[in-house]
Amino acid sequence: MEALAISLVNAVPLLAGVPLWTVTLLLMVVVAAVILVFALTFEGVGSLVLRKVAGDIQARIGPNRVGPNGMLQFLADGVKLVLKEDLIPASADRLLFKLAPYFAFVGSFAAFVVVPFGVGLIAADLNIGIYYVMAVTSLVVIGVLLAGWSSNNKWALLGGMRAAAQIVSYEIPVGMALIPAVLIAGSLSLQDIVRSQGGLLGIFGWNLFHNPFTFFSFFLYFTAAQAETNQTPFDLPEAESELVSGYNVEYSGIRFGLFFLSEFGDMFIVAALATACFLGGWNVPYFNAGALPWIWGNLLSLGVFLTKAFTMVLIMMWVRWTLPRLRVDQLMRMAWKYLVPLTFVNLLGVSLWLLVFQGKGIPGMIASLFG
Amino acid sequence: MTTRSNALPTQEMTINMGPQHPSTHGVLRVILTTDGEVVTRAVPDVGYLHRGLEKIGERVTYAQFMPFTDRLDYLAAMNCNCAWAWAVEKLAKIEVPERAEFLRVIVSELNRISSHLIAFGSYTADMGAFTPFLYAIREREQVNDLFEMLCGNRLTYNYARVGGVSGDAPPGFLEKTKEFLDYFEPKLDEYNNLISYNKIFVHRLANVAVIPAEEAVAYGLTGPNLRGSGVFFDLRKDEPYSVYPKFDFKVCVGTGERGTLGDCFDRYMVRINEMRESIKIVRQAVAQIPDGPVLAKVPRVFKPPVGETYFRSECPRGETGIYLISDGSVNPYRLKIRTGSFVSMNIFEKITRGLMIADIVAVIGSFDIILPEIDR
Amino acid sequence: MPRHKAKGNRLEAQAIFDTLKGKFGDAVVELQGEGYSPAFVVVAAAAVKEVSRFLKEDPNLSFDVLMCLSGVDYKEKFAVAYHLHSLKHRHAIGLKAMLPRENPSLPTVDDVWPAANFNEREAFDLFGIVFEGSKDLRRILLPPDWEGHPLRKDYKYPDFYHGIKV
Numbered sequence: 001m002e003a004l005a006i007s008l009v010n011a012v013p014l015l016a017g018v019p020l021w022t023v024t025l026l027l028m029v030v031v032a033a034v035i036l037v038f039a040l041t042f043e044g045v046g047s048l049v050l051r052k053v054a055g056d057i058q059a060r061i062g063p064n065r066v067g068p069n070g071m072l073q074f075l076a077d078g079v080k081l082v083l084k085e086d087l088i089p090a091s092a093d094r095l096l097f098k099l100a101p102y103f104a105f106v107g108s109f110a111a112f113v114v115v116p117f118g119v120g121l122i123a124a125d126l127n128i129g130i131y132y133v134m135a136v137t138s139l140v141v142i143g144v145l146l147a148g149w150s151s152n153n154k155w156a157l158l159g160g161m162r163a164a165a166q167i168v169s170y171e172i173p174v175g176m177a178l179i180p181a182v183l184i185a186g187s188l189s190l191q192d193i194v195r196s197q198g199g200l201l202g203i204f205g206w207n208l209f210h211n212p213f214t215f216f217s218f219f220l221y222f223t224a225a226q227a228e229t230n231q232t233p234f235d236l237p238e239a240e241s242e243l244v245s246g247y248n249v250e251y252s253g254i255r256f257g258l259f260f261l262s263e264f265g266d267m268f269i270v271a272a273l274a275t276a277c278f279l280g281g282w283n284v285p286y287f288n289a290g291a292l293p294w295i296w297g298n299l300l301s302l303g304v305f306l307t308k309a310f311t312m313v314l315i316m317m318w319v320r321w322t323l324p325r326l327r328v329d330q331l332m333r334m335a336w337k338y339l340v341p342l343t344f345v346n347l348l349g350v351s352l353w354l355l356v357f358q359g360k361g362i363p364g365m366i367a368s369l370f371g
Numbered sequence: 372m373t374t375r376s377n378a379l380p381t382q383e384m385t386i387n388m389g390p391q392h393p394s395t396h397g398v399l400r401v402i403l404t405t406d407g408e409v410v411t412r413a414v415p416d417v418g419y420l421h422r423g424l425e426k427i428g429e430r431v432t433y434a435q436f437m438p439f440t441d442r443l444d445y446l447a448a449m450n451c452n453c454a455w456a457w458a459v460e461k462l463a464k465i466e467v468p469e470r471a472e473f474l475r476v477i478v479s480e481l482n483r484i485s486s487h488l489i490a491f492g493s494y495t496a497d498m499g500a501f502t503p504f505l506y507a508i509r510e511r512e513q514v515n516d517l518f519e520m521l522c523g524n525r526l527t528y529n530y531a532r533v534g535g536v537s538g539d540a541p542p543g544f545l546e547k548t549k550e551f552l553d554y555f556e557p558k559l560d561e562y563n564n565l566i567s568y569n570k571i572f573v574h575r576l577a578n579v580a581v582i583p584a585e586e587a588v589a590y591g592l593t594g595p596n597l598r599g600s601g602v603f604f605d606l607r608k609d610e611p612y613s614v615y616p617k618f619d620f621k622v623c624v625g626t627g628e629r630g631t632l633g634d635c636f637d638r639y640m641v642r643i644n645e646m647r648e649s650i651k652i653v654r655q656a657v658a659q660i661p662d663g664p665v666l667a668k669v670p671r672v673f674k675p676p677v678g679e680t681y682f683r684s685e686c687p688r689g690e691t692g693i694y695l696i697s698d699g700s701v702n703p704y705r706l707k708i709r710t711g712s713f714v715s716m717n718i719f720e721k722i723t724r725g726l727m728i729a730d731i732v733a734v735i736g737s738f739d740i741i742l743p744e745i746d747r
Numbered sequence: 748m749p750r751h752k753a754k755g756n757r758l759e760a761q762a763i764f765d766t767l768k769g770k771f772g773d774a775v776v777e778l779q780g781e782g783y784s785p786a787f788v789v790v791a792a793a794a795v796k797e798v799s800r801f802l803k804e805d806p807n808l809s810f811d812v813l814m815c816l817s818g819v820d821y822k823e824k825f826a827v828a829y830h831l832h833s834l835k836h837r838h839a840i841g842l843k844a845m846l847p848r849e850n851p852s853l854p855t856v857d858d859v860w861p862a863a864n865f866n867e868r869e870a871f872d873l874f875g876i877v878f879e880g881s882k883d884l885r886r887i888l889l890p891p892d893w894e895g896h897p898l899r900k901d902y903k904y905p906d907f908y909h910g911i912k913v
């Protein structure tokens with residue numbers, strides 16, 4: 001960001017008198033606004049796509065009244081939520097009740113800044129990228145727990161407790177399953193991880209095909225991430241048919257909207273991380289996007305990245321509408337007895353592989369056979 | 372559970388799974404006392420839909436009571452209509468024309484299919500798989516279309532009459548019924564592939580709320596709930612009425628295939644298998660139906676002889692028994708309707724001890740209760 | 748699980764009545780056969796529990812299913828009608844106990860057939876018949892603070908309930 005600020009000041013003589021930190025700050029705000037717009041648009045359109053995909057799977061049409069083929073439904077929903085009465089239950093804890101949605105939304109939105117959208121398109125290329133994402137998405141737990149507690153409603157409390165247990169338990173497999181990608185790239189920064197999958201191997205440069213352990217850890221990551229984002233089969237905290245919408249039962253209007261949006265935001269983060277760490281990120285196969293002029297290279301890599309990420313989101317929605325829901329003890333058993341040991345074994349496997357084969361993956365070894 | 376002496380004191384939570392709840396299949400209130408997620412006591416509180424049907428029965432005539440039986444179990448309205456008609460005919464010893472009996476059996480079995488479809492769909496929706504519910508509704512729409520062709524109504528049919536049925540099948544009805552059966556039969560395998568044997572679904576249902584056969588009999592369970600515990604008793608085979616002796620079908624019984632005999636999964640599979648048997652019955656009925664009148668001559672002012680009778684018929688949710696006392700006047704003297712769902716709630720408190728809250732939903736769904744039947 | 752496929756021997760109502768009369772003597776009052784289907788054995792109210800237990804446990808009778816339990820208001824007296832069925836022998840019988848109109852009460856049968864509990868609660872709720880020894884006798888269909896028993900023939904509809912005009 002500093003570099004960008006410096007180049008901007010050099011390019012525009014008008015800003016010569018302004019101190020650098022102001023320009024940097026302004027630039028940060030602009031970038032954050034752009035990402036916010038993207039996030040909100042994705043979250044809105046995502047909710048619409050969810051309903052249309054649900055309709056397709058369930059032999060019905062889905063929303064089709066507002067706009068051509070129902071495409072403006074999310075705008076109508078947004079306007080409706082904003083205009084709703086702001087209800088706070090009389091015996092609820094007012095401060096915590098109002099605070100909870102913000103925790104959830106910030107937790108999901110703050111992770112957007114390290115998502116590598118393209119060759120040069122990343123809001124902040126932190127050198128602790130993955131570590132930062134893991135830390136910041138944990139804020140969602142606090143939000144959900146606060147919501148469940150402050151609603152002063154037994155059903156909300158049950159939902160909040162379940163959510164806390166579930167999200168905290170599944171953070172371990174999620175983190176552990178991402179570490180193989182970090183080990184292969186040798187860096188926590190997401191841009192480095194993506195760049196390590198580029199090169200002449202094309203699709204086979206992806207971490208997914210690097211060695212059997214990373215292949216396996218992709219599926220472990222995806223399963224654990226489905227649980228992190230409260231999607232069926234792990235949607236206990238908001239199980240409609242049991243807890244009557246769980247922790248957000250007392251929320252209405254835009255407060256509910258924030259919870260709702262943060263759910264889709266989390267889905268995108270998870271899909272983006274999966275794409276970046278396992279599916280090659282913004283790498284165009286057999287092509288060096290950095291060689292193109294700045295704008296075309298970025299647009300191309302952005303397109304590739306978004307295609308991959310949206311495909312992963314669609315798969316998450318597909319699984320959501322197909323499978324039934326796990327009971328809470330089965331869910332915890334799955335996390336602690338199955339996913340955690342498996343991810344540890346996986347991690348060990350990847351470490352040993354990298355040690356034995358000096359960091360080369362299977363496609364790399366095959367390619368070096370042929371020169 | 373051991374507690375240290377200086378541990379935080381814990382208290383059991385009393386939660387109201389209130390009359391308005393997405394999973395209680397109506398206005399059922401269950402008062403849960405839970406220790407965290409584990410339920411220590413679940414007491415059902417019924418009566419939110421009590422409309423005094425039995426008192427109403429004492430003020431209207433036998434023919435006028437027919438629409439009230441529709442509202443007794445609205446998902447299996449044809450079955451309840453026919454049960455009332457059969458009860459009154461048993462009391463008054465009225466001879467029903469054979470074509471009418473065949474039509475009654477056809478509509479009863481079609482309604483059994485559509486009622487079990489709702490049971491299947493809403494059960495899977497309660498378990499979190501929202502998709503099969505929509506497929507069940509799609510199939511049910513076709514049955515509703517058939518009924519609309521027959522009697523003009525899609526939910527509360529008022530089709531049977533004392534002495535027969537209200538109208539003959541219009542031309543094309545029997546062919547459309549056959550088409551529907553041909554379309555629907557492979558769908559059952561599709562549902563089994565999609566959800567019935569899905570590992571998560573089986574884990575939610577197997578070994579939950581096991582009811583051994585002796586207890587099922589002692590607590591008065593009937594219908595698929597009883598057969599799910601392994602008891603071979605089906606009123607259509609063991610105390611046949613109407614023209615059921617002419618049809619060849621199996622009695623579907625739970626086999627403990629994915630858990631213990633008598634758990635929720637068995638009761639669920641009994642309903643799926645019963646749909647298959649109903650298809651068989653309707654096929655045979657459509658093939659064998661004779662021509663003839665559809666309504667016997669019953670006097671306008673209908674006064675059955677003095678006496679008491681108890682007639683029971685196999686409705687999708689259990690045995691619907693009608694205890695009818697007549698004192699020779701145009702209105703029944705006493706009318707008691709014993710429904711499968713009401714008696715199923717007897718055992719509810721006993722089998723839900725120690726289950727988790729998610730399992731309570733599974734149990735309610737496996738009993739396939741419907742509140743108008745419980746509350747009358 | 749044994750298949751209950753008509754392995755026992757069906758008894759007729761008269762035979763069942765004779766067995767009961769032989770065992771309980773005067774407690775068994777009469778057999779209502781003509782015009783009643785199934786036939787009813789009328790017993791004295793106080794003997795209901797012993798007769799029920801015998802009906803359930805005797806191997807020739809083995810009435811293990813309580814099909815229905817209803818209260819009836821014959822204008823001069825109340826009655827509780829039990830409909831019983833045997834899964835083993837496939838026969839059915841009715842049992843009736845006549846009760847006076849003032850303070851109608853009789854022993855409960857919910858320790859013989861647990862299925863009786865909800866039905867007895869309904870009879871209590873709608874008729875006011877008290878079942879002595881019942882493990883749980885509360886109103887079931889009507890609100891707990893309702894006054895009166897609606898299915899009685901002399902029931903007067905209340906004008907107000909909690910201030911709402913009924």
